[in-house]
Amino acid sequence: MLRFVTRQAATRKLLAATAVGALGLSLAACGGDDKAPAFVAAGGKQGAATPQPTAPPVPFEFSVTPADKKKDLPVSTEIGTNVKGGSITSVKLVDKAGKAVGGAMRDDNTSWVPGAPLKYDTxxxxxVVATSTGGQAETKKISFSTRGKSGNDVGSGLYLFNGKTYGVAMPVVVEFTPGIxxxxxxxxxxxxxxxTDPPQPGVWSWVSTGTQAYYRAPDYWRPGTTITVRAALEGIPLSNGRVGDQDRKASAKIGDKFEMKVDNKTKKMQVLKNDKLVKTFPVSLGKPSxxxxxxxxxxxxKQEHTVFDTFAELGPEEGYRTDIDFAQRLTWGGEFIHSAPWSVADQGVRNVSHGCVNLAPDNASWLFGQTKVGDPIxxxxxxRKAEPGNGWTAWNQTWAQFVKGSALPVPANLRPATTSAAATPTPTATD
Structure with a gap:
């Protein structure tokens, strides 16, 4: 392992644009049986049916936000809806030129979200039309204006390239500078x-510094899944006076399941494809220091050829500069899988690296040709245990641990049964 690449430099290589999540409108209805059976009255005589009590209908109430004629709103503004005794029928938003803005309701029907940021100073x-359960329609109309563009942005990045194929452990990663x-x-x-298509609901979880948020499901993504993401952050106001810098969108695919498992005791790497063992390689890991x-x-x-340069970090006495082949980054701190012809005799026998996973050149070349960004090892x-946030460590937690990092309530269907590690099937390494 060579800790020579700054996080900022690595971040610039990995940043990508990102993809709109669909928001559905759900409708609910209820009904009952209006026939009650005959009954036998006290004393044994059959009497007439007793009407069953029914709940009174919910009064139809309907309101929207923002308030009419509201000014200086952020370009991230949503059309809030609050309906009782009915449901939203339609939402239409137009700018001052009469041009319609596309969008969709949130799954919980609390608001309508524009499909792109609104324009500044517009x-x-x-x-908005809502209809009661009895068929009564009501329309509300509001006007508002947005504020001008701020120069005090929070930088953001999405680690997902549109149209690319990733491994089954690829989390959706959004990064913030400075942290939120x-x-x-x-x-x-x-x-x-x-x-996700097919649907695999997940949860967001924040690293403690607020510099990254990960999204994943309880288990690895299914091969063939399409992940569509939108980080709709442009103009969102924060408490420190900053605002989100831009919307990012991407849509990507999940490829075959490909895993690597390394045991320090045996100093071997097992390579599995779609849960079948396909290769076993000797390795040399980081020495005790x-x-x-x-x-x-x-x-x-992944970089087929690169240079590890540690002079800036370690100084002229301990630093070095080395050409490296078949490098696959695992941490921000500089741990890689890579070819190490100088340690072939040690591989499978002893650990001599600076924290990297050393492989023989032919083995490193083969593995490099098989892996994808997002494959787990x-x-x-x-x-040493992996440090949270040093790399994409979303899978280095049980599901019960991961969901604790969400800033929003976790949906009931995604809450772990217990808080113990046994509550999740997620594979987690042990020391």
Missing amino acids: DYTAT AEKDRAAVEKRLFVK TPSSSGTLIVMD TIKGTE
């Missing part, structure tokens, strides 16, 4: 939309 008119304060995370999280990280890590980046038995 007047808008929203027309804890009190602002719920508002930001509400503007992060993910859709610079151990490799135990845990479930993810291939973050589980390392166990080393002197």
